[in-house]
Amino acid sequence: DSGVTQTPKHLITATGQRVTLRCSPRSGDLSVYWYQQSLDQGLQFLIQYYNGEERAKGNILERFSAQQFPDLHSELNLSSLELGDSALYFCASSGTGQGTEAFFGQGTRLTVV
Amino acid sequence: QKEVEQDPGPLSVPEGAIVSLNCTYSNSAFQYFMWYRQYSRKGPELLMYTYSSGNKEDGRFTAQVDKSSKYISLFIRDSQPSDSATYLCAMSAVGAGGTSYGKLTFGQGTILTVHP
Numbered sequence: 001d002s003g004v005t006q007t008p009k010h011l012i013t014a015t016g017q018r019v020t021l022r023c024s025p026r027s028g029d030l031s032v033y034w035y036q037q038s039l040d041q042g043l044q045f046l047i048q049y050y051n052g053e054e055r056a057k058g059n060i061l062e063r064f065s066a067q068q069f070p071d072l073h074s075e076l077n078l079s080s081l082e083l084g085d086s087a088l089y090f091c092a093s094s095g096t097g098q099g100t101e102a103f104f105g106q107g108t109r110l111t112v113v
Numbered sequence: 114q115k116e117v118e119q120d121p122g123p124l125s126v127p128e129g130a131i132v133s134l135n136c137t138y139s140n141s142a143f144q145y146f147m148w149y150r151q152y153s154r155k156g157p158e159l160l161m162y163t164y165s166s167g168n169k170e171d172g173r174f175t176a177q178v179d180k181s182s183k184y185i186s187l188f189i190r191d192s193q194p195s196d197s198a199t200y201l202c203a204m205s206a207v208g209a210g211g212t213s214y215g216k217l218t219f220g221q222g223t224i225l226t227v228h229p
Contacts, residue, residue, distance in 0.1 A: 002156065002158070004156075031215060033215060033216075033217075035217075042219055042220070042221045042222065043157070043201065043217075043219040043222075044219075045216045045217060045218070048215040048216065050215070055215055056215050056216050058216060090156055090157070094215070101159060101162060102159070102215075102217060103159060104149075104156035104157045104158070104159075105156050106155060106156045107154075107155075107156050109154075
């Protein structure tokens with residue numbers, strides 16, 4: 001158990017809908033990262049937050065947004081969902097803003113139908 | 114061309130074999146190198162990380178980094194069926210002052226099966 005908690009574990013939704021994925025980092029970790037894993041693209045970095053502020057952004061679609069709250073948990077919001085958004089979404093956390101020792105949660109499997 | 118290339122395998126070896134997993138990369142700014150293990154339907158688990166060139170050993174695992182060739186390796190000695198998983202290499206770049214950027218760039222992963 002990495003100490004990073006993601007909910008829900010599975011999510012099935014229809015195209016055009018909006019969903020929110022939640023992540024609780026390891027105790028004491030200030031940095032949260034979101035990654036998307038699909039069969040054809042592998043693990044792709046989406047966005048990083050450090051102590052409530054956005055630190056780095058990857059190839060995150062405009063339909064996606066995230067935030068980190070004062071208690072350090074984070075949410076990833078996906079809207080206007082398309083079939084191609086079906087993937088595993090992972091949250092990771094680290095004690096510093098550096099991703100060198102990032103610990104991953106178990107992921108949320110999103111299926112868009 | 115992807116920044117990090119990793120042979121997806123699959124790789125199948127008998128129990129007790131030495132396994133060699135490799136990645137190549139093109140971004141000279143990468144200074145931190147990591148290996149993750151991912152079991153089916155689970156999150157990636159950090160195995161090892163190294164900074165810059167050199168070797169690092171942890172039990173049956175040895176990580177090597179050759180920055181001149183932009184090539185990293187993970188060796189698994191005395192492989193066990195429980196080592197069967199997907200192995201992902203990951204890298205991060207370094208900015209001013211030597212601090213790492215948080216973003217990890219992953220290889221595609223190599224599927225390893227160790228059969229009894």
